[in-house]
Amino acid sequence: MPAAVRVEELSYIYNQGMPDETVALDRVSFEIEEGAFVGVIGSTGCGKSTLISHFNGINRPTSGKVYIGGEDLWADPSDIRRFRFQVGLVFQYPEYQLFEETVYKDIAFGPGNMGLAREEIDARVRRAAAFCGIEEAWLARSPFELSGGQKRRVAIAGVLAMEPKLLVLDEPAAGLDPEGRDTILGQIKEYHRQTGATTVLVSHSMEDIAKYADRVLVLSGGRVAMYDDTDKVFARAPELLELGLSVPEVTKIFLRLREMGLDIDTDVYTVKYAVKTILAARAGKGGGAPC
Amino acid sequence: MLRDITIGQHFPGNSLLHRMDPRVKLVLTVAYIVMLFVGSNPAGLAISIVFLTALYLTAKIPLKMVARSVKPILPIILFTAVLNLFFMTGTSEPLLAWWIFKIYREGVYYAIVMAVRIICLIAGTSLLTYTTSPIVLTDAIEQLLKPLARLHLPVHELAMMMTIALRFIPTLIEETDKIMNAQKARGAQLDSGKLSQRVRALIPVLIPLFISAFRRADELAMAMECRCYHGGEGRTRLKQLRLHASDIVLAAAAALVFAAIGMSNLFFERIG
Ligand SMILES: Nc1ncnc2c1ncn2[C@@H]1O[C@H](COP(=O)(O)OP(=O)(O)OP(=O)(O)O)[C@@H](O)[C@H]1O
């Protein structure tokens, strides 16, 4: 089976040839397997948003190729819209894209553009709304009457309603309260589990990435610094810190414990796994006194 | 696309032109535009082009930028050129005659002059904004219009409105770009289809854009009130505009060039 996304030697330059020319991506190559949940991390301005807007042809590569499901995205530029329906892209602060009179109509905008039948659209809107925790009563309301977090959910539902095979989210939880974060990300994970859609999540929160992603892509200055399984990436904590990134708090604790001379693994990145490791370490010592 | 719009764009720098007094720059730009129309003979236009090229080189702004600023109005330039080509009638024999179309020597001449003139006009005014930040520019306008305040013209308010408008042009362009991308990602067809479809397709872009513009206006007004903004009365400025010797030298040099353009009319036949 072809990879869900394959990026080959992708470079992107903003304002090429102008005084304010910026190389945002520099010969980036990687592959995302079908059904994977990939986290993308990197410091501000390293090119994360630029990278993901190549996945559905919003940006056209300066050089290099992007393949979605084995097909060259730019083989036929007039056919690019087909990929827009396969790849659901949720931009940073998506709540600013809402425009319809009602929440229902706004969520139906994407499916409507796909030319689906009315019943199918209706079913999809309700399913997507339920997924994002949007109550039935909201559907008839104006999206502009909702709170920021609620608007965010409507915007995400608008993309989910297209039922994309590849779902890409650019910091969907930025600026939300902790509970809102967990709800939205939990729902995305649930969508991933139920539909098997390949998911790419851009985030500045190492905790979120650790909790949800199977693999992590680390970008730095427009290049791929690391691309590996989540535990392997977080095990390289010193390098991450050097790139101006962080590691989950638990990982920091384990790193410190190891510095203090305890013989434990440092590839711990979730609280659940941390508990297990600590218990195992204690058992290994023959159930010595708790530290 | 949208990002190609360079109106009001500014390229910070430290060239002679960047440091020049904005009032002098503004007056010279206006004079330059006038001279473009006064000196309508080959020599006059040639001097205008050379002068402008020299200024671009001094400002260290790549000439490619001229291409970028001219691109959006290329259709207008071509339209006027073609119009002149076909509708100017001359006294001599037509160069080309086909069916009802007759092209005269004067037509070709005038078409070229018109195109060159518009390009110089765009390039000249662009150079002003490339080398002058919008804030400084409106400051200059306010200063130059100050005498009109005696006639109870709200000069300060007008200048402030212009500053704000100029300040938000790039922001709004960026925002439009973002919203368009978001709607395209949901399958909106913004760059193809029939005209009626395209106009309808703009709704998903315009509504969020207006809402965000109103939100910004609201926030800005609030921020200004919080800092006790109360109009122009008794307002002093952080940076006082002062004429320097270099400004006077540059203005004198420009005046010489303009004089040369004007004189060229005496020696060459005027076109149009
Ligand atoms: N429209 C644009 N025009 C010019 N340069 C741009 C534009 N958008 C981004 N850039 C530049 O490209 C680089 C990458 O930007 P990008 O938005 O992809 O970063 P990012 O990793 O998403 O950052 P953040 O974490 O802040 O969202 C930055 O250096 C930025 O200045």
Ligand SMILES: [Mg+2]
């Ligand atoms: Mg970004």
